[in-house]
Amino acid sequence: xxxxxxxxxxxxxxxxxxxxxxxxxxxxxxxxxxxxxxxxxxxxxxxxxxxxxxxxxxxxxxxxxxxxxxxxxxxxxxxxxxxxxxxxxxxxxxxxxxxxxxxxxxxxxxxxxxxxxxxxxxxxxxxxxxxxxxxxxxxxxxxxxxxxxxxxxxxxxxxxxxxxxxxxxxxxxxxxxxxxxxxxxxxxxxxx
Amino acid sequence: xxxxxxxxxxxxxxxxxxxxxxxxxxxxxxxxxxxxxxxxxxxxxxxxxxxxxxxxxxxxxxxxxxxxxxxxxxxxxxxxxxxxxxxxxxxxxxxxxxxxxxxxxxxxxxxxxxxxxxxxxxxxxxxxxxxxxxxxxxxxxxxxxxxxxxxxxxxxxxxxxxxxxxxxxxxxxxxxxxxxxxxxxxxxxxxxxxxxxxxxxxxxxxxxxxxxxxxxxxxxxxxxxxxxxxxxxxxxxxxxxxxxxxxxxxxxxxxxxxxxxxxxxxxxxxxxxxxxxxxxxxxxxxxxxxxxxxxxxxxxxxxxxxxxxxxxxxxxxxxxxxxxxxxxxxxxxxxxxxxxxxxxxxxxxxxxxxxxxxxxxxxxxxxxxxxxxxxxxxxxxxxxxxxxxxxxxxxxxxxxxxxxxxxxxxxxxxxxxxxxxxxxxxxxxxxxxxxxxxxxxxxxxxxxxxxxxxxxxxxxxxxxxxxxxxxxxxxxxxxxxxxxxxxxxxxxxxxxxxxxxxxxxxxxxxxxxxxxxxxxxxxxxxxxxxxxxxxxxxxxxxxxxxxxxxxxx
Numbered sequence: 112x113x114x115x116x117x118x119x120x121x122x123x124x125x126x127x128x129x130x131x132x133x134x135x136x137x138x139x140x141x142x143x144x145x146x147x148x149x150x151x152x153x154x155x156x157x158x159x160x161x162x163x164x165x166x167x168x169x170x171x172x173x174x175x176x177x178x179x180x181x182x183x184x185x186x187x188x189x190x191x192x193x194x195x196x197x198x199x200x201x202x203x204x205x206x207x208x209x210x211x212x213x214x215x216x217x218x219x220x221x222x223x224x225x226x227x228x229x230x231x232x233x234x235x236x237x238x239x240x241x242x243x244x245x246x247x248x249x250x251x252x253x254x255x256x257x258x259x260x261x262x263x264x265x266x267x268x269x270x271x272x273x274x275x276x277x278x279x280x281x282x283x284x285x286x287x288x289x290x291x292x293x294x295x296x297x298x299x300x301x302x303x
Numbered sequence: 304x305x306x307x308x309x310x311x312x313x314x315x316x317x318x319x320x321x322x323x324x325x326x327x328x329x330x331x332x333x334x335x336x337x338x339x340x341x342x343x344x345x346x347x348x349x350x351x352x353x354x355x356x357x358x359x360x361x362x363x364x365x366x367x368x369x370x371x372x373x374x375x376x377x378x379x380x381x382x383x384x385x386x387x388x389x390x391x392x393x394x395x396x397x398x399x400x401x402x403x404x405x406x407x408x409x410x411x412x413x414x415x416x417x418x419x420x421x422x423x424x425x426x427x428x429x430x431x432x433x434x435x436x437x438x439x440x441x442x443x444x445x446x447x448x449x450x451x452x453x454x455x456x457x458x459x460x461x462x463x464x465x466x467x468x469x470x471x472x473x474x475x476x477x478x479x480x481x482x483x484x485x486x487x488x489x490x491x492x493x494x495x496x497x498x499x500x501x502x503x504x505x506x507x508x509x510x511x512x513x514x515x516x517x518x519x520x521x522x523x524x525x526x527x528x529x530x531x532x533x534x535x536x537x538x539x540x541x542x543x544x545x546x547x548x549x550x551x552x553x554x555x556x557x558x559x560x561x562x563x564x565x566x567x568x569x570x571x572x573x574x575x576x577x578x579x580x581x582x583x584x585x586x587x588x589x590x591x592x593x594x595x596x597x598x599x600x601x602x603x604x605x606x607x608x609x610x611x612x613x614x615x616x617x618x619x620x621x622x623x624x625x626x627x628x629x630x631x632x633x634x635x636x637x638x639x640x641x642x643x644x645x646x647x648x649x650x651x652x653x654x655x656x657x658x659x660x661x662x663x664x665x666x667x668x669x670x671x672x673x674x675x676x677x678x679x680x681x682x683x684x685x686x687x688x689x690x691x692x693x694x695x696x697x698x699x700x701x702x703x704x705x706x707x708x709x710x711x712x713x714x715x716x717x718x719x720x721x722x723x724x725x726x727x728x729x730x731x732x733x734x735x736x737x738x739x740x741x742x743x744x745x746x747x748x749x750x751x752x753x754x755x756x757x758x759x760x761x762x763x764x765x766x767x768x769x770x771x772x773x774x775x776x777x778x779x780x781x782x783x784x785x786x787x788x789x790x791x792x793x794x795x796x797x798x799x800x801x802x803x804x805x806x807x808x809x810x811x812x813x814x815x816x817x818x819x820x821x822x823x824x825x826x827x828x829x830x831x832x833x834x835x836x837x838x839x840x841x842x843x844x845x846x847x848x849x850x851x852x853x854x855x856x
Contacts, residue, residue, distance in 0.1 A: 132346070134339070141335055146327035153328055163334055170338050171345070227318040232326050235319065254316040255323055282315060 122186055129177045137174050144187060145170075148194050150236075154251050155198035157240050169197035195256065199266060202244055227289075238288050246281035253278050359744055363799040366750060370797040371813050378817065378837075583655040584849040588648075591814050593840025595645035595671040597727060597822055600637060600832035628717035632679035643672030643726065645838055647816075649735060653846070661739045669731040669759060671838065678722045680773050699774045700725045700766060723770035729786065729822070731759040735794060744799065751810060752797040759790045759818070785824055792818045796842050806848040814842040 125143075128136025148169070152162035172193050180189055227235065239247060248267060252258045253274075258266070260274040267274070649667030656662055680698035698718070737755015744750055764786045765777045778784030798812010817837040820826075826833055 134342070137342070138335065138339075141338065145330050145334070147325065149330040150323070150326045150328040154323065159331075163330060163337075166330060167334060167337050167341065171341050174342060175345070227322060230322075232322060235322055236328075239319075239323075254312075254319050257320075286315065 126177060126180065126186070129174055140173070141170060144190050147187070148190060151191055151194045152198060153236055154239055154255065155195070155202070155247065157244070157247075161201070165198045165201050166194065168201070169194045172197060191256075195252070196266075199248065202248065234292075238285055241288070242281055242284060246277055246284065249274055249277045250281040250285070254282075355745075359748060363744065363748075363750065367797060367799070367812060370752065374795060374815055378815070585653040585655075585661070585846050586849065587651045587653065587844050587846035589651060589667075589842055589844035591647045591649075591840045591842040593645045593647065593671075593814070593816070593838040595642050595673060595838045596836055597642075597671070597673045597729075598834035598836045599822055625717045628679055628719055629681075632677070632681075632717060635678060636675055639677075640673060640675035643674045643728075645669070645671040645840070647733065647838075647840075649733065651735070651844075653739070656738075659741050661741065662737075663739055663753065663755065664736045665734070667733040667735060667757075669729075669733050671729045671731070671836070673727045675725050675727075676722050677725050677768075677773075678719055680718050680720055682716050682718070698772065699776065700768055720770070720773075723768060723773060725769070726765075726767040728763075728765045728767060729761065730763045731790070732762055733760075733792075734758045737794060741800075747802045749800050749802070749808075750798070751800055751812070754793070754795045757792050757794055757816070759792055761786055761788050761790070786822055787820060787824045790818050790820055790822070792816050798842065800846075808846045808848070810842070810844045810846065812842055814838075814840050816840075 125136055125140055129140055145166075148166060149162065152166045152169070153159065156162035156165055169190075173190055176193075180186065239250065242250060245267075249263055252263045252266065253260065260271045260278070263269075263274040263278075264271040269277075647667055647669040649665050651663050651665030653661045653663050677700050680700065682698045735755055735757035737753050737757075739751055739753035741749050741751045760780075761784075762780050763777065764784055765775065767775045767777075778786065780788070794814065794816045796812055796814035798810055800808050800810035802808045815837065816839075818835050820835065821833045822836055823833055
């Protein structure tokens, strides 16, 4: 055993195998990240069908560019970034990210005293998917991925102010949805 | 309006992030199969691209090898052939061949058929009954000479239909010219095919008119040929006008087709067409490292002296020792002289004479080098030094007497010393002029072959000794020297090139430069055996096509 060389981790072996184009290693990498990345794609795409399309393109990109992975961040973060970028490109190709100038009534529902514990993941996902594409993008990037509005503006080719404004609207719409569902639930329980 | 971004992340963001960031969802089972298929397709397309590249590379290498081999074979096969000539006298059994066989053997393949007017006129109805020119020729051949003696003549005439059935060079050219271009859309292809069919109809009409005229000549006799020609011409004109009018009507009825053609023509300008839009002028730089063979041997006279020496008594005088050393020095020179590293640098201007033919002219610098090892030095012992030797008084290399005209060995003292290196260097200013032909291999790759002549003006020649006590000699351009001041050479090169971005292209290929004369100014009176020098090297060039700004703008 060579004491002077650092032993290769499983991830290193996986990456090396994928760079070499070994299909079994690519399958292992897919199995490792596919479930998490599927949900990422589902958050950005309106339907499961489109989410799978995005995921397919993104994984092909991952395998084509894995040689460029510099190991300066976790592999999962790098793969997730490719998923997000592919989703943005996918929706940009469909011109769903163009900013519309429609006037929307935004009312402030600033109550932060609610909880999402009563909601299933599917319900939350459906709420996010029901947002308009441009709101969905900004909401995902800001609230879940953790990008700031300047970064989001650069990614979506919009101004920082537009990003803030769109996020604000997305947030209000989600709050309205939650409030409406809670009212429906209360009405249902009271009536029953 | 309130903006959520104006305040810190609230509970909503945290709740969503906690629930969704690391959540999982199971993709459908066939997603991996789709990815796998996509990867397979991608890999196979990359493999195909690589295969195309390697095939092109292999084809280029084979072409280069064939060209280089051909050039080499041609060069080395020019040695005098003293062998007996091949016997051209026919073998004895050849006399026993029949006259028909002899006639067939001696006739060239494209001998025109011999149609006697009588033979043709004998069966006019058969000739006119034939519907096309091909059957017409066969009928004429078959009915040309009935009778017993027809066997020989039938064979002779039967050779003709083969030639007449083939498309004539001019019509073949027309067919090639209208061959369908690739990359057309359906509409454009339909339009193209319509035009092609019209052109074919015109050609058929022309042939029919010519045939009618020929039939009429035969029927009417030679006295009415001008009348028949005029009638055939008029008929042809009438028919062609009908066809053209019909074509015009179709064109008017389908203007959209023409517009589509124009649009396609505008959009689908190929790279080749774009290249043609460029200026005819180009400039380039070339560098050619090469292998130089100067073809100058040691003095032959020394060998004679050596032979004489062996018959003399064994008492060795200083002159005898000198002669013996001279002989050994010659052998050493012959054994150790090797071509040295040589190179040429040229700046060239190109002018396109045609689409693929280019005239090249330029200016360059050549440095040709040979080297040897020597263990002997020579020094003149008398005052009457021959030409070429008056430049040195100190010990020098044995090469120098080889260039002299007089009985050098009688006036030289040859001494032995430790081995030292000698370099023979010739610097030329070269003015090449030549033609280059280029052909496409792919979109960006092309091959080229070129030939030309060059005037090589000797700037400096040097005999450089590595030993400090052995004199080095240098002849500048204006100094009298044993070397030729102006040498003409023939240059030949071939290779492959690649068009890069913009108007740049690079080429690489072997180059042969053969001088028409020897290096020596007065080869008739020198003692050295000498031949014509040559260089074989690799030419690397960068070219820039002028006036290509339209493309980049």
